[in-house]
Amino acid sequence: MIDSILKSIEKLPAFPATVQKVTDLLRDEDYAVADLVNVIRYDQAIAANILKISNSAYFGVRQRIKTIQDAVVYLGQKQLIRAVQMASVTKFYRKGGRGYIAHSQDLWEHSVAVALMSQILSRRIRQREDAALYTAALLHDIGKIVMGEYVYEAFDQIIGRVKQGGCSFLEAEEEVIGINHAQVGGRVAAHWNFPAEIGDAIAYHHRPDLLAKEDKTNTWLVYLSDQTCLMYGIDGGVDGLAYKGLEEVMRFFDLRAVDLEKSFIALHDELEKAKDVIQVQAG
Amino acid sequence: MGISDLKVSNNPEDVLITYALGSCISIAVYDPKAKVGGLLHFMLPDSTLDAGKAKERAAMFADTGIPLLFKSCYAIGAEKKRMIVKVAGGASILDDGNYFRIGQKNITAMRKIFWHNNVLIDAEDTGRNCNRTVRLELANGRFLVKSSEGTVKEL
Numbered sequence: 357m358i359d360s361i362l363k364s365i366e367k368l369p370a371f372p373a374t375v376q377k378v379t380d381l382l383r384d385e386d387y388a389v390a391d392l393v394n395v396i397r398y399d400q401a402i403a404a405n406i407l408k409i410s411n412s413a414y415f416g417v418r419q420r421i422k423t424i425q426d427a428v429v430y431l432g433q434k435q436l437i438r439a440v441q442m443a444s445v446t447k448f449y450r451k452g453g454r455g456y457i458a459h460s461q462d463l464w465e466h467s468v469a470v471a472l473m474s475q476i477l478s479r480r481i482r483q484r485e486d487a488a489l490y491t492a493a494l495l496h497d498i499g500k501i502v503m504g505e506y507v508y509e510a511f512d513q514i515i516g517r518v519k520q521g522g523c524s525f526l527e528a529e530e531e532v533i534g535i536n537h538a539q540v541g542g543r544v545a546a547h548w549n550f551p552a553e554i555g556d557a558i559a560y561h562h563r564p565d566l567l568a569k570e571d572k573t574n575t576w577l578v579y580l581s582d583q584t585c586l587m588y589g590i591d592g593g594v595d596g597l598a599y600k601g602l603e604e605v606m607r608f609f610d611l612r613a614v615d616l617e618k619s620f621i622a623l624h625d626e627l628e629k630a631k632d633v634i635q636v637q638a639g
Numbered sequence: 640m641g642i643s644d645l646k647v648s649n650n651p652e653d654v655l656i657t658y659a660l661g662s663c664i665s666i667a668v669y670d671p672k673a674k675v676g677g678l679l680h681f682m683l684p685d686s687t688l689d690a691g692k693a694k695e696r697a698a699m700f701a702d703t704g705i706p707l708l709f710k711s712c713y714a715i716g717a718e719k720k721r722m723i724v725k726v727a728g729g730a731s732i733l734d735d736g737n738y739f740r741i742g743q744k745n746i747t748a749m750r751k752i753f754w755h756n757n758v759l760i761d762a763e764d765t766g767r768n769c770n771r772t773v774r775l776e777l778a779n780g781r782f783l784v785k786s787s788e789g790t791v792k793e794l
Contacts, residue, residue, distance in 0.1 A: 519788065594787050596730065596787035598769070601739070617688055617741065620683060621689055
């Protein structure tokens with residue numbers, strides 16, 4: 357079964373080059389608006405979504421964004437990268453995931469929520485946002501897109517193990533299918549030539565304690581963002597909350613329960629603003 | 640309805656639904672004689688965490704949302720002594736030790752409030768580690784709980 361899963365990863369479309377091109381162009385502080393507009397315009401999937409996403413209250417732009425040029429001018433560097441990332445990643449969530457979720461929009465909504473939460477927690481813990489963290493959070497469950505069909509076929513066996521107790525959904529996937537959705541996500545990240553930092557955060561997002569690396573901050577943050585979103589109720593998947601709680605995360609970040617309760621409130625506010633970003637799947 | 644929301648109705652054709660309860664709790668109340676019912680989806684146990692938010696969105700917290708749910712039902716004809724109370728939600732991550740037991744805290748806070756107000760819970764499906772969607776039918780007070788494990792049951 358693993359062989360055929362790995363083969364389906366190879367068949368995944370390449371990660372949109374537009375995201376990298378936009379990132380590269382923006383690295384130069386004297387970037388030309390026209391260059392960016394041209395890059396974005398020629399990527400149909402992104403061009404179709406970028407206006408809707410840019411006008412979301414989440415980005416807080418007062419002017420109505422009517423053209424791609426408006427988006428480039430008004431969003432500014434950091435926000436533009438995020439809008440382009442969201443506009444390009446959403447297409448991967450449009451298909452697949454069957455086996456985990458009832459509607460493809462559920463997995464997209466969860467992914468956006470985890471991305472928002474990752475920045476809420478990063479601001480609280482490190483007083484700053486983090487672009488690599490954002491990317492990893494937005495794509496942490498990408499393995500589910502590939503694994504969905506296999507989980508669908510083996511669902512009774514997997515959920516049976518979870519219900520018997522003592523076994524997380526992740527462990528049940530490993531036992532029944534031979535690989536878990538986080539590991540598959542790590543392979544997808546490698547297929548897309550993502551930096552190791554992002555690939556690790558995806559591959560270990562349920563078990564950061566098992567990652568043998570010096571700096572595991574972003575992996576722990578993706579883990580905590582995912583878990584808090586599951587508890588919050590943004591999930592909609594068959595796996596529910598059946599994942600391992602790792603208490604050490606609180607010591608790692610010197611957090612108290614009340615900090616996480618406050619992050620619930622912050623997420624509630626941000627999701628309200630990001631409604632259009634989530635709705636982009638419906639359109 | 641969404642998270643941190645509350646709805647009441649006396650229209651027998653209405654069905655109140657709230658999706659994806661993780662550690663949040665949904666409380667359904669129903670007066671079979673008046674055919675008045677309400678649904679609350681609260682997120683956190685205690686409004687002292689953010690008093691401003693509690694004012695703007697009472698349904699976010701157990702201690703502000705639960706009284707508002709009952710009062711809103713009284714306002715459209717329900718009576719306390721006839722009210723049937725059913726609850727679902729308050730799920731947790733597996734073996735989370737002392738890490739973030741928000742589901743458990745929500746359950747405890749709710750029980751305390753009910754205890755202080757002499758309210759008995761008629762049926763409940765709380766805890767465990769599944770996600771739940773609930774619906775309350777105003778015509779007959781039927782309260783259905785659908786779990787992410789794939790089961791649907793009437794409480």
